[in-house]
Amino acid sequence: MANQYPLHTLGVIALSLSLLTPAHAASLTRDNGAVVGDNQHSQTAGPNGPVLLQDVQLIQKLQRFDRERIPERVVHARGAGAYGTFEASADISALTRAKVFAKGSKTPVFVRFSTVIHGLHSPETLRDPRGFATKFYTSEGNWDLVGNNLPVFFIRDAIKFPDMVHSLKPSPETNLQDPNRFFDFFAHQPEATHMLTRLYSDYGIPKGYQYMDGNSVHAWKLVNAQGRYVYVKFHWASRQGQHNLTMQQAAAIQAQDFNHASRELIKAIKHKQYPQWDLYLQVMQPEDMAKLDYNPLDATKIWSGVPEQKVGTMTLNRLPANIFQETEQSAFAPSNLVPGIEPSEDRLLQGRIFAYADTQLHRVGSNGLQLPVNRPLVAVDNNNQDGAMNGGQRQGGVNYEPSRQGSLQQDASARYSQLPLSGSTQQAGISKTLNFRQAGEFYRSLNKQEQANLIANLAADLGRVRNEATRNTMLSYFYKADSGYGQAISKALNANVGEIAKLAAQLHE
Template sequence: MTDQSGTDRPVLTTSGGNPIADNQNSKSAGPRGPLLLEDYQLIEKLAHQNRERIPERVVHAKGWGAHGKLTITGDISRYTKAKVLQPGAETDLILRFSTVAGEAGAADAERDVRGFAIKFYTPEGNWDLVGNNTPVFFVRDPLKFPDFIHTQKRHPRTNLRSPTAMWDFWSLSPESLHQVTILMSDRGLPTDVRHINGYGSHTFALINDADERFWVKFHFKTLQGHRHWSNEEAGAVVGRTRESTQEDLFEAIEKGDFPLWKMQVQIMPEEDADKTPYNPFDLTKVWPHGDYPPIDIGILELNRNADNYFAEIEQLAMSPSNIVPGIGFSPDKMLQARVFSYADAHRHRIGTHYEALPVNAPRSPVHTYHKDGAMRFTPNNPNPAAYYEPNSFSGPVEDKRFAEPPLKISGDADRHNHREGNDDFGQPRALFTLFDAGQKERLFANIAAAMGNIPDEIEERQARLFDQVHPDYGAGVRRARVEYKGRNPSISAPTDQLLSDASA
């Protein structure tokens, strides 16, 4: 359709396809109004604007993403039958980076863990690897996760972020020491997401054609190198722009400077899980590289920006429950809970049929018996009589070939959590001793600043945990706190603590 000016510009229409004659003036009863209810075009525009947003993610709300591909260059076919991991396989993907704590409008250059979540569009369905830029996490039991996230969000009365809540929780949760040390180190404040590593973090399973199971850790090592801000540098960046990471990633891809990561795996024979001095399914632990050396298997490349950020990045929905034949789960408690909670969050945030949206839809055939609900727009099965299962109308059926081998479980289901080596200090100690003098001093200073005006008893409780990691760690933090308080003499009892006292 050509407009009245004779040009080839399309004619504006309503969402029902009806041409619009006037998009500048509302309909009214006269020159001075009032407006008419019959102005369906006005009502449509206002109603759509009211519904332009969906709930932001409770966690990882601020994010950036791009499309790309994974190319497998190594050979681990003896460990897995997954087609996406076979030699020479090329798989389209989309990757979303994020911060954990900040809201959708938070500044990019904040000290926080960065999410590193990948959706692989494989020929066997979607494989979602939802991880972070750290190989560990703050807690190992999902029962503690909602409480931890509460400490990262706003105080219910002040509506401010609460250092007291954060350090109170961490000082009462020694398993957080490993992740806290990483977060407060140089790598806790990256300049952008092209210069970070990515990790699946959890322990997963690989299953081969002989139905043998191996435990696996997935790593993505940046080929751009690591770059980080100091707290002072980040403050200046935020003063200039709150979108520094979005600018960096988008502009790099637009000009053809495609970021690359080397994909690696650590592989553990199934029976070794009963032999390691640490719990290999504990999300606060890493597998020492000397015990299970990383194996290079491929290259991940980001090479295309989203055409519509909302449709492709904000509506992007990933869940560890999306796995493919040859890749499976492990007894990792946090992973087990995430298998449920992520998909549940997406159904709430986006809707029942979120996986039918183009960015989430598999590139392989989908055959389910899910029915109806809001925004049902997928077609019926080829035979509409087959809308339940089992049926006699040629509907899709199960296939035992895709069953996983049984998991070997002993009588002591919690045996891994009570072994002698499952301490919370050894691995943070090993990390701390790797830091040079300058890195340690920055670690101490970052912790001192992050503590802000927390109560003295919480500060000392946390310092005693650092003592157990290494005497120099606790001493360095105490010294840095004295210096920090000397530079900030206005520090007194924390606001949220005063409010708690006042309401007691």
């Protein structure tokens, strides 16, 4: 009772269909397969009369053109994709039962890199986090690792995400992005100080997609065959090295070619200079989590001091043949998980577990996971059915479970791990916020030139903020992170450093 044929079966169907292709295969056809007689002239009533509705080629061509677009992604609309392979190199079976990590196993992948805020054809030279989403077509179903280049995020609770994105997107009134709007928002989010510091450093404009790392940002759980879990963070380390653009370099490139990141990726793969990333894991035992002075399930934090271990390498070696069908219709979701990999209790991640599959039901459609780029290599057998554009091959009368007649059964070995709980429901922030310390540590890890670039990059945007209270609040956050950092950016904006220091003194970590 297959809901959908596995890929190899579909291959056979496609092959046999191709044998049925008419002899005049090179002829232009309409969507019903009929040959087109004239694709250059509409049918008209004589030399001077109106165009005829009965010209089905004209009508169909316009109808299909009118419907070419699907909604673009609400964020991460601009992107570039590539296929490749992930090869697992370490035995971590003590940590996870997921076969994608069985030492020596090779798993096909599709990766989509992206910018976040602006639309489908926006410049790739803008300051923005970069998306780094990987779909692993594993032997146990698809696993999507949907990360970013920067290792932390602006906020720690999904309930803030729509407001944050609204503030960062162009204004609904002017259609212009405006620092007055997004700093107005961020002046209420001290936890964003770490991410903003990284974003306004030169890491906020990577030189190209091959030249950036990827990060899960969130902690995930790896679960072993005994059901025991550990918390992990994933990190893709670029073998090409991390290279960024300064504000001036980005402006110069943008003037010539605002598609440089897609172009460089395409060029590298066409020239067989296949980009590679090593995948690293940081591991934390559940019993060690409470010992830290920050919350390790807070997406605004890195796990500093926790060693990394390499678990595999990814190589990208094939470009999509059709950008719309593959890159545009690809649907990555943190909820696409396989046994042995589970979400942590990170509040931002929990919102993402819902949001991606939800937006994709709207953006790509109920049966979007049947598309070649999204469908698993393994068979999909379940009783989810119907919906628009259903091209699956579900058969038989038993579309429910359990049943004495059906053959589909749950498998207890794939049950979720169990999390001990206590207490009552609540609506409250986390207790160990530590909003500023890691921002200061990152600032001090930069060399003098990088620090100067960060100050200049920040001053360029924060200097456009007209509201003094908003500007000073932001400055106090940077001062609280590191007094030298706060002084430098305050001076660049001609702010009263003494006043900023006073504001910073009132802030709690």
